[in-house]
Amino acid sequence: MKQLLLGLLLPTIVGSGIFIFARSRAPKEYATVRYEKEQGGFTAWLIAAVLGVGYVVGYLGMEGMPVFPPRLGTQWLCYLAIVGLIVASFWHVAVWGPVAQVAISIVIPRLLLTSTFKHTWGPVEGIIWWVCLAVVIFMFWHIVEGSFSALPAGASGPFVYFGLFGGTALVLALSGSLRLAQHAGILVAIFAAGWIITLVLQRDRKRFVFPRGTSPIVTFLLIGIWMNGYFFAEVPAASAILLLIALLFVHVGRIGVIQRLGVRRSLIVQIAGVALPVVIAIGVAVARSGLLGDSSTY
Structure with missing residues (x-):
């Protein structure tokens, strides 16, 4: 019960508080595509902090103080969230964003998979x-x-990531990695809270919930959890690949035929496109776990 309180409920409360505060500070321009492209300012960083700070709080409640230097892949997750917060603070600067992308993409595998190397x-x-x-x-x-x-x-953004992290947590749990599933569960709770708050409090339905500066934290945590699950747990390769490509189907909404369906129907197609590989990934993990009888190799 204590772990549930500190590892899930507390980060949800902290993340929700930051989210509500950030939304209250957001100017009217936050509702526009122009603001979404600019991504500057303290308010945009606060939105990223919803996930970063929320996850760090959950990590501390679940694992205690992070080990330094980290020796295991899971011990890097807290530091990845912190690095994500730092990168999010200058993500709107055109020069440093791409440089950070290249450098961090190279560094992450070496840090998380040190023992494997x-x-x-x-x-x-x-x-x-x-x-x-x-x-x-x-x-x-x-x-x-x-x-x-x-x-x-x-609210579509938080809902899609709620489903993606939820699918990740289920795949990890079915693969025998309950600890990693709990880490994914922290993000599930935060995205669920963001989705509900957006539905309840959002007056302007044209607002973007998460700015592009949130992408470092989401990327680092998803990649960190997936790499730990695949290389150090028993997540089936097929499930890992399906989860990885699920977000590609978000972009079907940019296809002309889909756009002509209208906003609501187009959104349904996008969500269904993301949900399909996630559901299949869960199904593969169920089959591999032996819950349905003899397991086979995927």
Whole structure:
């Protein structure tokens, strides 16, 4: 009960408080695409802090003080959230954003998979994995960043990420990694709270909920949790890939045929597109877990 309170309820309360405060400070321009592109100011950073600070609070409640230097992949998650907050503070600066993307995409695999590089992979194999993972992280970061503007303004953004992190938590739990599932659960709770608050309090339905500056934190935490789940737990490869590509389907809303369906129907198609690979990923994890009988390899 104490872990549930400190690891889930407390970060939800903290994140919700920051979110409500940030929304109260947001100017009318926050509702426009122009503001979404500019991404500057303390208010935009506060929106990113909803996830970053909320997750750090949940991590402290669940794991205690973070170990330094980290020795395990999961011990890096708290630091990834902190780095995400720092990057979010200058994300609107055109020069530093791309530089940070390249540098951090290269560094993350080496930090999280230190033991794998040392004890599992040889030099050539390690370099191949390193390059491939860095490219995947860089590309996924752009997908996350684009998803905030690809989705219609309003509560759709928090809802989609609530589903994505929720699917991640279920896959991890079914794969036997309850600890990692709890870490994903922190973000599930925060996004759920953001979704509900947006539905209840948002007066202007044209507002973007999360600015693009939120993308570093979302990317770091998703990638960190997924990499720990795949390399150090028993998450099926098919489930990991399906979760990774799920956000690509957000962009179907930019297809002319889908746009002509109207905002509401287009949104339904986008959400269904994201939900389908997530549901399949969960199904693969269920089959692999043996809950339905003999498991097979995926």
